[in-house]
Amino acid sequence: MDTTAVPLPLPANQPRQFYRGGGSIAELRGTDGAAEYGPEDWVASTTSRFGFAESGLSPLPDGLLLRDAVQRNPQEWLGAEHIAAFGDSTALLVKLLDAGQRLPVHCHPSDRFARQHLGSRFGKTEAWIVVGTAGADPVVYLGFREDVDAATVARWVGTQDSSTMLGALNRIPVRPGDTVHVPAGTPHAIGPGVFLVELQQPTDFSITLEWEGFLSGAEAAFLGLDQETALHTLNRSGLGDATLAELITRTGDRGGARIPLLAESAVPFFRAERLQPGGGIELEPSFGVLIALSGHGRLDWSDGSLPLHRGATIVIPHAAEPVRLVGDCTLVHCRPPAPQL
Structure with missing residues (x-):
């Protein structure tokens, strides 16, 4: 398989x-x-x-x-x-x-x-x-x-x-x-x-x-x-x-393409951002999980793409780089802790 x-x-x-x-x-x-x-x-x-x-x-x-x-x-x-x-x-x-x-x-x-x-x-x-x-x-x-x-x-x-x-x-x-x-x-x-x-x-x-x-x-x-x-x-x-x-x-009133979501004390355990990609956001290489809360968009990588829509959940592997998000949508991006922590 x-x-x-x-x-x-x-x-x-x-x-x-x-x-x-x-x-x-x-x-x-x-x-x-x-x-x-x-x-x-x-x-x-x-x-x-x-x-x-x-x-x-x-x-x-x-x-x-x-x-x-x-x-x-x-x-x-x-x-x-x-x-x-x-x-x-x-x-x-x-x-x-x-x-x-x-x-x-x-x-x-x-x-x-x-x-x-x-x-x-x-x-x-x-x-x-x-x-x-x-x-x-x-x-x-x-x-x-x-x-x-x-x-x-x-x-x-x-x-x-x-x-x-x-x-x-x-x-x-x-x-x-x-x-x-x-x-x-x-x-x-x-x-x-x-x-x-x-x-x-x-x-x-x-x-x-x-x-x-x-x-x-x-x-x-x-x-x-x-x-x-x-x-x-x-x-x-x-x-x-x-x-x-x-x-x-x-964080509900914070605007921007990338909003860090968690308290500093949580960073040694996991990372999370709210993303509103608009014309485009590139994600750094990492295992991660995307949860689409609203809107529509697209996830692109070197040899493929996936549509994004409200309710979609997507797993992203480290090797998919470069990964780029585009679209009028809001997502939560969850990642494990950075390895150096």
């Missing part, structure tokens, strides 16, 4: 989740109907769901899994510098996430915790790019407002005191163009009606503090670890206004 690395359009890839949503993904992509439990579209994913062999992996148009294509031809897909830093991992997971209901309070492990307890070089730092909202009061929740001791957290989790856990978090109203960096260990939740492009390290590791009403039971909440061990990765420190200001970026 041909594994030549060229830019390729990707179909929706929505493995069933435990929470509702997916209507905004269907509307963006222009498809009929939405799976009630399809709130996540894993775009250009080489990551499988925790506990599954292939669920979550993205197929290419010819049926080959992107994971397998990259492993067979890492030099073309990723480039030599990336491989030297990250091996044959893309070092990136991108999702469209449409919260049809509030997500539970949860957090993700750090790289150090993942190496020690989960056998992975990657934890799960993530970032959210808000691309749509619905309802009167779209919000996300990020970090505890005040320091919380370990015994208090253990009691909240043990008794499943959902209202207290949620009430202890910073409640942040959001609108399209807002971005939020979520460092590993930070407790968080996403409110109903918030539609995101989500960048993550390439794992499916979640420590679910609020599992009642969401998961089958406590045994599904901690990645196979005991509660005490799992909660060691939780950041129990309060996040004040100064820290939140460093994690949250408001």
Whole structure:
């Protein structure tokens, strides 16, 4: 099977989740109907769901899994510098996430915790790019407002005191163009009606503090670890206004052909820009993911081109250079961290 690395359009890839949503993904992509439990579209994913062999992996148009294509031809897909830093991992997971209901309070492990307890070089730092909202009061929740001791957290989790856990978090109203960096260990939740492009390290590791009403039971909440061990990765420190200001970026009113989207603290983990190419933008060589939010345009490279339209998702290999975007359209361009970081 041909594994030549060229830019390729990707179909929706929505493995069933435990929470509702997916209507905004269907509307963006222009498809009929939405799976009630399809709130996540894993775009250009080489990551499988925790506990599954292939669920979550993205197929290419010819049926080959992107994971397998990259492993067979890492030099073309990723480039030599990336491989030297990250091996044959893309070092990136991108999702469209449409919260049809509030997500539970949860957090993700750090790289150090993942190496020690989960056998992975990657934890799960993530970032959210808000691309749509619905309802009167779209919000996300990020970090505890005040320091919380370990015994208090253990009691909240043990008794499943959902209202207290949620009430202890910073409640942040959001609108399209807002971005939020979520460092590993930070407790968080996403409110109903918030539609995101989500960048993550390439794992499916979640420590679910609020599992009642969401998961089958406590045994599904901690990645196979005991509660005490799992909660060691939780950041129990309060996040004040100064820290939140460093994690949250408001970009909705910014114009220009290329708008950096993420906080400086997110750059060691992933990169993202909003692109409005007009007469043309050339992309530097890199593995990347394009998500078209509006309009029409075209992606050109040395020996081919692809049309761009609202809802299109495209994976770009390093070897496709030079890649040029043209057209009256708005896109989000997601990339792994620069290899030197």
